[in-house]
Amino acid sequence: MLGNNKDSFTSKVLCLVKTIPSGKVTTYKLIAERLGTKAYRAVGNALKNNKNPIVIPCHRVVKSDGSVGGYKGRLNNPEKKRLLEIEGITFNKNKVNDLKINLFRFYDKFYK
DNA sequence: AGTCGAGCGCGCA
DNA sequence: TGCGCGCTCGACT
Numbered sequence: 001m002l003g004n005n006k007d008s009f010t011s012k013v014l015c016l017v018k019t020i021p022s023g024k025v026t027t028y029k030l031i032a033e034r035l036g037t038k039a040y041r042a043v044g045n046a047l048k049n050n051k052n053p054i055v056i057p058c059h060r061v062v063k064s065d066g067s068v069g070g071y072k073g074r075l076n077n078p079e080k081k082r083l084l085e086i087e088g089i090t091f092n093k094n095k096v097n098d099l100k101i102n103l104f105r106f107y108d109k110f111y112k
Numbered sequence: 113a114g115t116c117g118a119g120c121g122c123g124c125a
Numbered sequence: 126t127g128c129g130c131g132c133t134c135g136a137c138t
Contacts (some may be wrong), residue, residue, distance in 0.1 A: 005124060013121085028132055039121035040132040048131055049123070063132065070131025077131085 009035065013046040016106060020044055020060045024087045024104035025096060027064045034106045049092035059083040060104075 012035055019028055028043045047058040053072065059080045063069045071080035081091060090097045 032132085037121065038119090038133090041120070041130050042122040042132090044131040045121090045123060045129090058131080061131080065133090068131090073131075075131065080131090093129095 010046040010049060013043055014056050017056050017058060017061060020057055020104050025060045025062050025084065025089060025102050026061060026104045029064045030106065031061065062096055066099045068094060083111060
């Protein structure tokens with residue numbers, strides 16, 4: 001994947017995150033499960049380790065309870081929330097409204 | 113509602 | 126090898 005022989009967990013995470021469309025969000029949990037693991041924290045680690053914040057929309061990855069999680073190495077970074085609001089995500093306090101509706105699922109077949 | 117603690121898998125020192 | 130993390134879940138306030 002991505003043509004590098006590393007094919008690391010991190011590469012896979014970044015590859016998935018890249019496919020999230022604007023106006024949608026996903027969760028650390030979904031990414032981990034999509035990769036067949038329970039390493040939720042490792043997903044966060046991978047994004048923190050993200051070297052291409054330009055091409056990787058890591059702000060579209062939030063926690064399962066709808067709170068925004070961290071961004072650019074900082075927890076509760078308000079910049080992340082602001083970016084999402086620009087893309088059309090609405091918030092109630094620090095949590096995403098209608099997370100289920102705005103959720104980007106990697107498996108379309110589940111609701112087709 | 114909110115807080116807390118244990119578990120979890122992977123990266124990096 | 127070991128430790129910590131942009132998390133999660135269940136138990137308890």
